[in-house]
Every structure is written in structure tokens, then in C-alpha cells.
Amino acid sequence: MTATDSSNPKTTNARLRVLWTLVGVLVIGAIATVYEWTSRSRTAAQVVELESLVALHRERHDGPAAIEAINELLILRPKASRWWYQLAVEYERADQQTSATTAYRRALQHGLPTTAAEDARLRLVELFILMGDAAAARSELEKPGPMFRQTARLNVQLARLLRMEGKPAEALPMLEAALVELGPMPQAIGLRGMLHLDLGQYELAAADLEFLSQAQPNDEVAHFKLAEAYRHLGQPDRARLHREQYVRLHEQNYGSDASSQPLDATSAQAQ
Amino acid sequence: MRIAALTFTLVVNCVCGCGKHPGDTSPELLSPAGALTKDTDELANDVRQNDWFEDVTEKSGINFQYRNGREGACHFILESLGGGVAMVDYDRDGDLDLFFTGGGVIGGSPPAVTGLPSGLFRNDGNLRFVDVSEEAGFQHAGDYSHGVSVVDFDQDGFPDLFVCCYGQSRLYRNTRDERFQDVTGQAGLSARGWNTAAAWGDIDADGWPDLYVARYLDWSPEKDRPCLKNGIRDLCGPRSYGGVIDCLYRNQGNGTFEDISQQAGLIPGNGLGVVAADLNNDGRIDFYTANDESNNHLYLGNPELPLTEAALISGVATNEYGMPDGSMGVDVGDVNGDGNPDLWTTNFEREDNGLYCSDGNGLFRSATLTSGLAGHSRLQVGFGTALADFDGDGWLDIFVTNGHVFYHGRESAYRQQAQLFRNDAGRFENVSAAGGTYFRSDHVGRGAAIGDLDNDGALDLVVVHQNESVSILRNRTPPKHFVRVRLQGTQSDRDAIGAVASIRSSGRTLMRWVRSGAGYFSHSDQRILFAVDDDAPVDVTVDWLGRGREVFGNLKVGETHELVEGRGKSE
Numbered sequence: 001m002t003a004t005d006s007s008n009p010k011t012t013n014a015r016l017r018v019l020w021t022l023v024g025v026l027v028i029g030a031i032a033t034v035y036e037w038t039s040r041s042r043t044a045a046q047v048v049e050l051e052s053l054v055a056l057h058r059e060r061h062d063g064p065a066a067i068e069a070i071n072e073l074l075i076l077r078p079k080a081s082r083w084w085y086q087l088a089v090e091y092e093r094a095d096q097q098t099s100a101t102t103a104y105r106r107a108l109q110h111g112l113p114t115t116a117a118e119d120a121r122l123r124l125v126e127l128f129i130l131m132g133d134a135a136a137a138r139s140e141l142e143k144p145g146p147m148f149r150q151t152a153r154l155n156v157q158l159a160r161l162l163r164m165e166g167k168p169a170e171a172l173p174m175l176e177a178a179l180v181e182l183g184p185m186p187q188a189i190g191l192r193g194m195l196h197l198d199l200g201q202y203e204l205a206a207a208d209l210e211f212l213s214q215a216q217p218n219d220e221v222a223h224f225k226l227a228e229a230y231r232h233l234g235q236p237d238r239a240r241l242h243r244e245q246y247v248r249l250h251e252q253n254y255g256s257d258a259s260s261q262p263l264d265a266t267s268a269q270a271q
Numbered sequence: 272m273r274i275a276a277l278t279f280t281l282v283v284n285c286v287c288g289c290g291k292h293p294g295d296t297s298p299e300l301l302s303p304a305g306a307l308t309k310d311t312d313e314l315a316n317d318v319r320q321n322d323w324f325e326d327v328t329e330k331s332g333i334n335f336q337y338r339n340g341r342e343g344a345c346h347f348i349l350e351s352l353g354g355g356v357a358m359v360d361y362d363r364d365g366d367l368d369l370f371f372t373g374g375g376v377i378g379g380s381p382p383a384v385t386g387l388p389s390g391l392f393r394n395d396g397n398l399r400f401v402d403v404s405e406e407a408g409f410q411h412a413g414d415y416s417h418g419v420s421v422v423d424f425d426q427d428g429f430p431d432l433f434v435c436c437y438g439q440s441r442l443y444r445n446t447r448d449e450r451f452q453d454v455t456g457q458a459g460l461s462a463r464g465w466n467t468a469a470a471w472g473d474i475d476a477d478g479w480p481d482l483y484v485a486r487y488l489d490w491s492p493e494k495d496r497p498c499l500k501n502g503i504r505d506l507c508g509p510r511s512y513g514g515v516i517d518c519l520y521r522n523q524g525n526g527t528f529e530d531i532s533q534q535a536g537l538i539p540g541n542g543l544g545v546v547a548a549d550l551n552n553d554g555r556i557d558f559y560t561a562n563d564e565s566n567n568h569l570y571l572g573n574p575e576l577p578l579t580e581a582a583l584i585s586g587v588a589t590n591e592y593g594m595p596d597g598s599m600g601v602d603v604g605d606v607n608g609d610g611n612p613d614l615w616t617t618n619f620e621r622e623d624n625g626l627y628c629s630d631g632n633g634l635f636r637s638a639t640l641t642s643g644l645a646g647h648s649r650l651q652v653g654f655g656t657a658l659a660d661f662d663g664d665g666w667l668d669i670f671v672t673n674g675h676v677f678y679h680g681r682e683s684a685y686r687q688q689a690q691l692f693r694n695d696a697g698r699f700e701n702v703s704a705a706g707g708t709y710f711r712s713d714h715v716g717r718g719a720a721i722g723d724l725d726n727d728g729a730l731d732l733v734v735v736h737q738n739e740s741v742s743i744l745r746n747r748t749p750p751k752h753f754v755r756v757r758l759q760g761t762q763s764d765r766d767a768i769g770a771v772a773s774i775r776s777s778g779r780t781l782m783r784w785v786r787s788g789a790g791y792f793s794h795s796d797q798r799i800l801f802a803v804d805d806d807a808p809v810d811v812t813v814d815w816l817g818r819g820r821e822v823f824g825n826l827k828v829g830e831t832h833e834l835v836e837g838r839g840k841s842e
Contacts, residue, residue: 098682132623132646166643166698198641224593228586231634243583246593 043076050076054086063094081110085120092123101127101136125157129164137161152181156188159195168198186215190222197229205229213242220249289345289382317708323661323691324707324732324744331743332400333369335390337717339737340377340415341678347377347495348488348507349384349415349437351676352467352543353654353717355792356733356741357419358724359430361407362449365831366394367722367796369733371741372434375415382492384437386412389419398725398745408451414438418468418718418792422480423765425526435466435484435792459527460520465490470788472547472556473764474535474572476817479522480764483558483788485542489513500679508676509563509597514539517560517568519578536577541565544601548786549769550612551585551633554817556769558788559587561598561616571633587614587627591637596622597652600719600791604658604667605782606642607697610773612784613638617653617671617791620683624648624656624671643699644669647690650683652676655719655791659730663750663802665781666694672716672734672791686713689734709734709744722796728753728829730800735793750802754809755831757798758785762818763836769816772799772834774809803828813839 050073057066070087077083088103104120104127112120121140128137138161141154155178162171172195175188182188193208206229213222223246230239318325328334337354340347354372361368373387391407392400404410414436421430429445440462443451455462465487471480490512498507519535520528544561551557555572559582562568566589569582582588590596597619606613611629618624623645627635639645651673658667673687691706692699703710715737724731729746736742754774758767766785773782783799803809808825813834815821821839826832 096681129646130649132649134646163640164645166641166645168641221592224589228636231586232636247583250593 047073047076063090066090067094079110081107081112084110085112085116088120088123092127097127097131122153122157125161129157129160132164134161134165152178156191159191163195163198168195171195184211186212194225197225202229202232206233218249220246220253223249289343289378317711319705321705322707322747323702323705324709325747326707326709326742327398327745328740328743331398333392333741333743335371335741336738337372337735338374338376338387340375340384341738343376343378343382345377345382346504346506347492348490348509348512349377351506352417352487353737353792354416354735355418355718356720356735357421357432357794358720358722358733358796359421359432359794361391361430361445362393363429366396366726367724368392368394369400370419370432371735372416372419372792373412384415384492386414386416386436386438388412389416389434394724398743403449407449413441419794420469420471420788421794422471422787424480424522426479426765428765433469433482435469437465439463440466440484454526457526461530462518464515467543468545468788468792470545470547470558471766472558472768472787473816474556475521477524478762478764479524480766480768481522482520482528483545483547484518484520485545485560486515486517487541487543487563489515500677501681503679505677505679509541514541514565517542531576534576536580537570538568538580540568543599544616544791545788546601546603546786547768547788548603548612548784549816550603550614550629552611552631556816559601559603559614561601562595563599564595564597564619566595567598567616581633585633586635586637590622590625591639596625598625599654600656602656602658602789603784603786606658606667606694608666608779610780610782615656615658615669617656618648620652620675621649624653642697644692647701651687651690654717655734655793657719657721657790657795659721660802661730661746662693662748663729663753665776665779665802666696668692668694669699670719670721670732672714672719674715674717674737684713686715688713689716707744709742714739718792719790720793720795723800728800752803752806752828753800754803754811754826754828755798755800756811756826756834757831758813759833759835760815761836763815766797767815767836771814773812774801774803776801776803798831
């Protein structure tokens with residue numbers, strides 16, 4: 001008998017062991033594949049289900065529920081920039097500015113299509129201005145990357161930022177540039193009126209704010225600022241007229257006792 | 272005594288009190304009363320060469336805490352306001368002593384509100400203070416206290432104290448022997464309700480200072496409503512309750528007061544800060560009140576009552592978009608060097624603190640944006656504040672202490688950093704990072720007072736916090752040359768409230784108002800400090816309120832001068 005004789009029981013056992021090992025590996029592999037496939041299917045199904053849920057919550061204007069559903073989605077798809085973006089939008093709607101900025105940043109980090117990326121960056125700038133963080137707003141504007149295509153919107157934001165930084169004289173040309181593109185948009189004209197007020201150019205301010213108040217007669221801020229402009233122009237009758245309109249609109253919006261009306265988004269929520 | 276009271280409250284609350292919400296795991300509730308002290312993080316030791324202020328609390332010998340009653344876990348809105356500090360030379364030895372309101376405790380079943388004793392600390396020089404509360408007569412707790420105001424109401428030359436309380440506010444007369452006597456009853460001061468801050472001013476030009484008391488809300492434990500923040504039990508905001516009308520008391524010159532609130536034509540608000548000064552340059556005292564989440568009020572003085580409320584017309588009722596802010600602290604001063612009294616308010620989060628520049632005729636223009644002050648405070652809740660020339664360049668800088676009112680705020684933290692803004696010819700720069708270690712650590716700031724505690728010519732700071740030791744901050748950059756004056760009225764009230772002192776320096780006229788109230792719940796050094804160019808003697812011009820102008824010439828630099836009405840050269 002030779003050492004390789006198949007009838008040798010030791011050799012047979014070794015072969016069987018190898019065979020069983022191979023079978024075991026194959027079975028485990030198959031199980032893993034099936035498990036992965038079912039998991040993926042399950043995850044995909046969950047994602048579809050959650051997407052439908054988000055749509056449903058949005059339809060019902062249930063912001064908190066939509067935020068919860070998107071957050072669950074992001075656990076399953078943590079690199080889905082589209083959903084980070086959607087989450088940011090929902091946070092913005094819910095007036096949760098800090099959370100919105102974080103979500104926009106995550107969306108940008110995971111790559112958004114150019115148009116959406118530009119929008120996200122502009123939204124970030126707007127949020128930082130609202131939050132009073134001029135440095136963060138400026139940093140976002142100055143980040144390298146493709147130039148913003150929405151120049152007018154960018155210039156409006158730059159004008160707002162410069163105004164917040166106490167530089168109305170620098171803000172004015174930015175806004176003028178935006179207005180060339182936008183045309184006589186009432187809100188932008190109103191902002192120009194406020195810049196003129198900041199600069200003590202009361203006649204120009206009055207003209208712009210009159211334009212805004214005629215285009216949007218229920219804009220209480222327009223009347224408030226017009227009263228200020230006419231007060232400085234030494235036209236008390238006109239100032240009084242606009243102040244009265246402001247008070248009427250303010251009471252209309254916030255009730256007859258303006259002194260006790262809610263303006264604070266974080267105000268108490270009674271149990 | 273304070274520790275015993277707090278321990279008792281904790282025990283009572285454990286048995287039958289308001290109860291801690293399961294979601295509230297704040298360290299203040301988990302630790303024994305008084306255990307939460309100043310930040311000891313690494314920032315506290317990071318002293319930098321160019322820091323404006325040095326924290327000298329530890330070596331000052333003062334370890335006093337305002338307690339807001341949070342331990343009771345009742346979550347009453349009463350807990351949100353905090354306390355104040357007065358810089359007052361009560362023993363007339365030439366240096367500023369410190370008086371702190373004590374706050375109170377809340378708890379029991381049904382929940383009750385009780386006061387804690389105030390603290391008085393005598394300045395023994397070199398920024399060392401000694402607790403003299405008991406000897407001075409403050410061993411007993413009054414009602415739950417907030418603000419403090421100082422005036423010589425009986426014109427005897429010794430400063431008296433008025434402490435604002437939830438419950439019964441108290442007038443303490445300085446008995447000239449380093450003690451104080453509670454004279455509230457004999458003075459006829461009803462002063463009940465939720466009184467927050469006070470300011471004094473002579474509304475009828477009779478030479479006696481009258482008392483304006485700001486009041487907050489129509490609230491009581493019985494009217495309390497439960498509120499949630501982020502699903503956790505928290506304090507309610509002011510809109511959950513109705514506003515109230517402030518009070519005005521006429522000083523009858525015989526130690527008693529008459530309530531003239533109704534004749535004065537005061538209207539409802541949610542008063543926190545108040546300042547008295549001549550804000551429209553007509554020679555009469557005016558009051559400006561900072562209201563929380565409602566229009567601020569400007570009461571202009573008239574020859575006869577009522578006062579004229581003119582905030583909206585004057586442009587100081589709301590922010591620059593016509594919306595009322597949640598205003599807390601307030602101050603007055605000439606920030607842009609045009610010689611007119613500008614107004615400044617500290618506000619709630621998501622709002623800018625407000626700067627209103629006066630055109631001198633009673634009209635103001637919102638200057639928050641144009642002066643570079645926008646944005647910096649939108650994540651902060653501002654309280655104590657002061658317009659003061661901290662760096663001795665003649666321009667009024669700004670100090671703000673911050674801290675949230677809600678324990679579980681959504682956008683910003685409960686503990687926040689204080690801020691410092693340097694005035695560069697009317698434009699402000701945020702220099703908080705160079706403020707010092709105090710400015711680089713978080714606190715729940717409330718009242719604050721400014722004054723030269725060590726008489727070195729630089730304005731120091733004292734800050735009161737919620738349930739945390741007060742902070743004493745020494746200004747590290749005294750000016751090379753300064754002159755200090757203390758105005759003393761003879762025809763005017765002795766404190767000369769409403770008078771304006773001015774000098775010429777570096778080609779500019781520096782004007783400083785003697786105001787009462789101001790800041791938040793606190794009283795600052797009433798002496799006026801001018802940083803000057805050199806050691807040449809200076810002339811100081813004083814416009815006494817409605818009583819003409821005098822010049823006090825040739826005042827020696829580096830000294831404090833008493834300028835007595837009638838002893839200057841009339842102009």
C-alpha cells in the first residue's frame with residue numbers, strides 16, 4: 001500500500017474534513033448572501049416606507065413628525081445629501097435655526113447637485129445672518145467653489161450682511177446691483193429704503209418705503225419705517241399717518257394690546 | 272442662616288414640594304444647595320496679558336450667592352429674574368461698599384415664596400471686603416428680593432437703600448452709624464406686588480427725590496401655569512400672565528411718600544429695567560422703562576402731572592422694525608459724542624440689543640445696525656449692562672452680562688458668556704475675547720454694577736449670577752490721568768439726579784449723566800470719572816437739572832472733587 005492509497009482511513013477522514021469545511025463555508029456564504037439580500041430589501045422597503053411617511057407628514061403640515069421620519073431615514077442612509085437637505089428645510093420651517101445650519105452643512109458635505117448646493121449655501125448665509133453670526137455668514141460666502149449663479153440673490157444677502165455689520169454705504173451698491181437683475185421687487189426696494197434711512201438719506205428712504213407700502217399696504221414695517229423717515233424730514237402729519245397705520249396693522253397682527261403679544265418663537269407652551 | 276433656610280427648603284420639597292421633572296437633570300437640582308459655584312474650567316486660569324479685567328473675587332473675600340429658589344423645582348417664572356448689586360459708600364469713608372440682594376426660596380405644599388437675607392460688604396481697601404450684613408441690620412430676610420436702588424431720600428448726607436421684592440419692597444434708612452433701619456411702614460410705602468427695579472428722580476422740582484418702581488407681572492403661586500420646553504418642565508414666559516402698572520411715589524420731604532401712580536398716567540407693562548435722567552434736554556426728569564416682550568415706555572416729565580408717555584413717538588418703544596423686544600437692562604449715555612443722551616437696552620435671544628441715538632429734541636433713531644452692534648446678541652439673553660468708558664479713551668464702551676431664563680432653551684444655553692464692546696468713535700467692536708477669564712467662561716448673569724472699587728481711576732465691575740457666587744472684576748487698565756467728581760445738589764436733590772457734567776478733552780466735549788436706576792436691578796458708582804489727556808487742571812461744567820449751568824474751574828487731576836450746587840461759577 002502506498003501513502004496515498006484512498007482506502008487509507010486516515011486519508012479518507014482528511015478528505016471528508018476538507019469537504020465538510022467547504023460545504024460549511026458555502027452554506028455560511030449562502031446564508032450571509034441571503035441575509036444581506038433580505039436586509040437590503042428590508043432597508044429599501046423601510047426607506048420607501050419612511051419616504052412615504054415624510055410625504056404624508058408634510059401633507060399634514062406636521063413638521064415635528066416629518067423631522068422624526070427624516071432622522072430615521074438618515075440612520076438608514078447617513079450619506080443621503082438629499083435628505084440632509086430636506087431635514088434642514090424642515091428645521092427651518094420649525095424655526096430651529098441651529099439644527100437647520102447643521103443639517104445644511106451635512107447636506108453640502110455629502111455632495112448636492114450644483115443648483116441645490118448653491119441654494120443650501122445661500123440658505124446657510126441667510127440663517128447665519130438671522131442668527132447674528134456675521135463671521136459664519138461671510139465665511140460661507142467666501143468658501144472656494146463654483147461662483148453662485150443666482151447673483152441677485154447673492155447680492156441681496158451680501159447687502160443684508162453688510163447692513164448687519166454696520167456698513168450701509170457698502171451694502172447699497174450690492175443691492176443696486178441686485179435690483180438691476182431683479183427689477184422693482186418691493187421687498188428689495190424696501191431694504192434699499194432702510195439702507196437710506198441708516199445713511200440719513202431720508203428723502204430717498206421715504207421714496208423707497210412709499211413704494212413698498214403701496215405695493216404691500218399691509219406691511220406694518222414699511223409704515224413704521226416711513227413714519228421714522230417723515231419724522232426726520234420734519235413732516236409730522238405724514239409721520240403720524242404712517243405711525244397710525246403701523247399701530248393699526250400691528251394690533252391687527254398681534255391683538256389690541258400689542259404689549260402682550262407673542263413675538264418669541266420659544267414662548268411658553270402650556271401643558 | 273441662608274444655608275439652614277435652603278436645607279430646610281430642600282427637605283420640605285423632598286417630602287411634599289413642587290417636585291423635579293423626570294427630564295430635568297441639571298446639576299443645580301442634583302447638588303446640595305449652594306454647591307454650584309463659579310466655573311473652575313481651564314478657561315478660568317487662562318489669564319492673558321491684554322485682558323481688560325482680572326477676576327479678583329476670591330481675594331476680595333466675597334462669597335455671596337443670589338438664590339432664585341430653583342431647588343424647589345416649582346419652575347415659577349419668579350425664578351427667572353435674578354438679583355442686583357449696589358455700589359454704595361454707606362459709611363462715607365471714600366470707597367465703594369457692596370450691597371447684594373439675596374433672592375429667596377420657593378417650595379412647600381402649597382408652594383410658598385420666602386426671602387433670603389441681603390448681604391452688605393464693607394470695602395477695607397485693596398479690593399478686600401468684609402461681610403457686615405448682620406452688624407448693619409440685614410440679618411433678617413425680607414421678602415423674595417430682586418433689585419436695589421440707592422438714594423439719600425431724607426437728604427441727610429447718608430445714602431439709603433430701596434430693595435425691590437416680590438411681596439413687600441423695603442426702604443432702609445441709613446442711620447449714620449453704619450447701620451440701616453427698615454422705615455418702609457413709617458414712610459407710607461405700600462410697594463407691594465412684584466416690584467423689580469427702582470429709580471429716583473425729582474419729578475416736581477421740589478428738591479426731594481421721588482421714587483419710580485418698575486413692576487413685572489400679575490403673577491402669584493396660585494396663578495402659576497405649568498409650561499414645557501422641549502418636552503421638559505420649565506419656566507413660563509411673561510406672555511402667560513398679564514402686565515401691571517408701575518408705581519410712582521412722591522417724596523413729601525418729611526420722611527413719607529404719597530402714591531401718585533394714578534395721577535402720573537402710567538400704563539401697563541412688564542417692567543424690568545428703569546433709568547431716570549433728562550432724556551429730552553428740557554430740564555425735567557424723565558423715566559425710561561425696559562419692558563419684557565412689550566413696548567418700552569418713555570415717561571417725559573411735565574410741570575404738572577401726568578407724565579407724557581412718548582416712547583412710540585420718540586422712537587424708543589420698539590426695535591427698528593417696530594416690534595417690541597424682550598428688554599431687560601437699560602442705560603443712558605452719549606455714545607456717539609454728539610452731546611445728547613442715547614439709550615441702550617439689553618434684550619432677549621433672537622433680538623439685537625438696542626441702541627437709540629438721540630437727536631437732542633426728544634427724537635431717537637435706532638442705531639444698533641449702523642453702530643456695528645447688530646447680530647452679536649442674537650444667541651444671548653442680555654441682562655445687566657452699562658455704558659462706561661472702561662479703556663479711558665473718552666468713548667463709552669458697553670458691558671453686557673448674559674444668561675438664559677429657560678433652563679432648557681432650544682437654541683442657546685442656560686449659561687452664557689458676558690460681552691464687552693469697545694467704542695471707537697461711535698462704532699463698536701466686540702472685544703469680549705480680550706475681556707478676561709470671566710468673559711471666557713459661562714455664567715447665568717443678571718444684575719451688574721460699575722464703579723471704581725479701588726479708586727485707581729478705572730471702572731471695575733461687579734456681576735450677580737443665578738445660584739452662583741458673584742464676581743468682582745478689576746479693570747486692569749487705569750488711565751494715566753483722570754479727574755473724578757461727585758455732584759451734590761442743594762436746590763436740586765442731594766444726589767443731583769438728572770444733572771450733566773462735562774469737560775473738554777482731546778478736542779471733544781465729554782458728557783456724563785447722573786442717572787438713577789440704569790443697568791439691571793443694580794446701582795452703579797454715582798461719581799463721574801473723566802479720563803483726561805495730561806495732568807493739567809481741568810474745568811468741569813455742570814448743568815443742574817432745570818437749575819442752570821455752573822463751571823467748576825481748575826480741578827486737580829488724580830483727585831475726587833465734591834461739586835456743590837451754587838458754589839461754581841454761573842454761566
